[in-house]
Amino acid sequence: MNLSGRLIDAFLALEQTRRFAVAAERCHVSPSAFSQMIGRLEAQVGARLFDRDTRNVALTAEGQAFSVGAHRIADEIRATLSGVKDRAALGSGRVAIAAPPSLASDWLAAVLAEFRDAHPGVTLRLLDVVSDRCLALVAAGEVDFGLNAQRGNDLEFDSSLLFQERFHLICRGDDAFAGRRSIRLRDLRGRPFVQTVRSGSVWQQTQPWLAKAQVHDTGFEVSQFGTLAALVERGFGVSLVPATALPLCRRQGLVDVLLDERAAWRPIYRVQRRGRTLSAAAQALRRAISDGVPSALRRPASRR
Amino acid sequence: MNLSGRLIDAFLALEQTRRFAVAAERCHVSPSAFSQMIGRLEAQVGARLFDRDTRNVALTAEGQAFSVGAHRIADEIRATLSGVKDRAALGSGRVAIAAPPSLASDWLAAVLAEFRDAHPGVTLRLLDVVSDRCLALVAAGEVDFGLNAQRGNDLEFDSSLLFQERFHLICRGDDAFAGRRSIRLRDLRGRPFVQTVRSGSVWQQTQPWLAKAQVHDTGFEVSQFGTLAALVERGFGVSLVPATALPLCRRQGLVDVLLDERAAWRPIYRVQRRGRTLSAAAQALRRAISDGVPSALRRPASRR
DNA sequence: GTCAATTACGTTCTCCGTAAGGATG
DNA sequence: CATCCTTACGGAGAACGTAATTGAC
Numbered sequence: 242m243n244l245s246g247r248l249i250d251a252f253l254a255l256e257q258t259r260r261f262a263v264a265a266e267r268c269h270v271s272p273s274a275f276s277q278m279i280g281r282l283e284a285q286v287g288a289r290l291f292d293r294d295t296r297n298v299a300l301t302a303e304g305q306a307f308s309v310g311a312h313r314i315a316d317e318i319r320a321t322l323s324g325v326k327d328r329a330a331l332g333s334g335r336v337a338i339a340a341p342p343s344l345a346s347d348w349l350a351a352v353l354a355e356f357r358d359a360h361p362g363v364t365l366r367l368l369d370v371v372s373d374r375c376l377a378l379v380a381a382g383e384v385d386f387g388l389n390a391q392r393g394n395d396l397e398f399d400s401s402l403l404f405q406e407r408f409h410l411i412c413r414g415d416d417a418f419a420g421r422r423s424i425r426l427r428d429l430r431g432r433p434f435v436q437t438v439r440s441g442s443v444w445q446q447t448q449p450w451l452a453k454a455q456v457h458d459t460g461f462e463v464s465q466f467g468t469l470a471a472l473v474e475r476g477f478g479v480s481l482v483p484a485t486a487l488p489l490c491r492r493q494g495l496v497d498v499l500l501d502e503r504a505a506w507r508p509i510y511r512v513q514r515r516g517r518t519l520s521a522a523a524q525a526l527r528r529a530i531s532d533g534v535p536s537a538l539r540r541p542a543s544r545r
Numbered sequence: 546m547n548l549s550g551r552l553i554d555a556f557l558a559l560e561q562t563r564r565f566a567v568a569a570e571r572c573h574v575s576p577s578a579f580s581q582m583i584g585r586l587e588a589q590v591g592a593r594l595f596d597r598d599t600r601n602v603a604l605t606a607e608g609q610a611f612s613v614g615a616h617r618i619a620d621e622i623r624a625t626l627s628g629v630k631d632r633a634a635l636g637s638g639r640v641a642i643a644a645p646p647s648l649a650s651d652w653l654a655a656v657l658a659e660f661r662d663a664h665p666g667v668t669l670r671l672l673d674v675v676s677d678r679c680l681a682l683v684a685a686g687e688v689d690f691g692l693n694a695q696r697g698n699d700l701e702f703d704s705s706l707l708f709q710e711r712f713h714l715i716c717r718g719d720d721a722f723a724g725r726r727s728i729r730l731r732d733l734r735g736r737p738f739v740q741t742v743r744s745g746s747v748w749q750q751t752q753p754w755l756a757k758a759q760v761h762d763t764g765f766e767v768s769q770f771g772t773l774a775a776l777v778e779r780g781f782g783v784s785l786v787p788a789t790a791l792p793l794c795r796r797q798g799l800v801d802v803l804l805d806e807r808a809a810w811r812p813i814y815r816v817q818r819r820g821r822t823l824s825a826a827a828q829a830l831r832r833a834i835s836d837g838v839p840s841a842l843r844r845p846a847s848r849r
Numbered sequence: 850g851t852c853a854a855t856t857a858c859g860t861t862c863t864c865c866g867t868a869a870g871g872a873t874g
Numbered sequence: 875c876a877t878c879c880t881t882a883c884g885g886a887g888a889a890c891g892t893a894a895t896t897g898a899c
Contacts, residue, residue, distance in 0.1 A: 243550050244622055244626065262852095270890070272855090273891065274891070275854095277855090288630075293854070294820055295852070296897095299821075301822045302689075303632055306628055313625070314625060318618055321614025321615065322614075325610055516598055519606075520606030523606070574866085577866065578866065580879060599877070600873065600877090
């Protein structure tokens, strides 16, 4: 049956005040309307809940029985509503995102930390995964959204460009390239190269360029940028890394040189499941991430 | 805030069916109305609860959070309503009544037993007390109503005559009265009398008569009719008892003789607190008691 | 007579249904 | 184009407020 929270409130007000007039005022209605509300409630419950005359108001036996339930119902409604509103106000909730290790390890971690400080009640979860896995996680709903260098198909995913970044060559300080402000792809011909794993987007994006430039592939395929940097430092070769991954590659004796090539931009998309509304917390984090893009990278419309 | 049970039901229906059309039918409204209901619910909750397009319906993160509370609210409403309705239907509840021992010990016990068999869920409580205490219990609300030979004042109590009964003399089988069909008060002059306690209504009612008839007061004042009978049997004297108490006085060697006196009727009133609504169970018991009055006594209007 | 709850009645607003609109596959 | 959710709009009924009535002290 239909039983509105308003009538529950009316009941509780009258139970507490034992005065129609006072309870009516508390419920912001006229005494007349309040009297009718109690009447409706009793009709819906199917029992007289209050014994009353012009002087006294008291619960009947059925009213006492109903009172227990009314309190419980009111508490549940309050708790439920405040729970949802709390989430909406970012007082609670949880957000899970997926991002490539290059982002996750430095820039994104900083953004997340800032978000955590602003909204301590929200539980954050970050999965640093390679491109393919990122899309799978989004599709499965295991993360609210992902940051990824690949868009994913438009039927299943909703993607928007977050920013684009350039690549940098990392090499030893005593390398021939070390003094240059920038290089071109063709400059790399014949140079020994160490690379990231094939399942990562960096490999997938740079491989065609490197093949065309005819670099010397040393066969190294590592998953960590730190490992990559160590290999470069030890003289196994040079490598190309996206700008956001540079902090992970900083080492004594290593330098980076901008790859100045019109086509050599790496896009980072926000990818979410099509038709899926983001939770309030996820929306807030999404905005925080957008706002956290360094101004140097914030020119998504300029290049594509 | 106002949150009607109807919208909760709508939410649960849609959560389960994942189809607006089906859920609408289950709620007995048109698809259009149902869509509006979900919209209203989302507005009141302050968050989008379902992601939906023309093909799929799925809970949002807030919807999932709300779902937990919605189930609890619905359960509480169901339990509360059914609890009260159960009481109204006499499936549960409790009734306490007070009655004089003469009634309680025999006739009333039979009525209660019948009531218990008809409504096993209702817990019955019977207090066999003397007249003054009966009124006190009713006034204090410790019993739902009382059966009593005294009305109590009309400001505090609401009394109605249940029946009137006659008195009987009990004496030994070898007593001079034993063979008579009836006696008058004046016949008792000089006879040794044993009596019930002064706080009981029998004493209060019969004492004036006995004093006027100049019986011989032996000084015995007992509270149990069984004790009274034993004293009569042992030859301490005779006594007057109301008709309903006769079963308690039956003994080998004892007989009873009707007291045929126009004024010698004992009224039994149903007494309840003024302005107090009886619980459903109490109302039913009250009716059962009225209906259980033996036809021999059922002539309340004839004498007063 | 006074105060408090209820009833009467007119108004407002909510809520539903029919019908048109729009999105999706 | 078929299906399903949504919006538009109009009517029925619910709910409220003002004012008159009843009832208790």
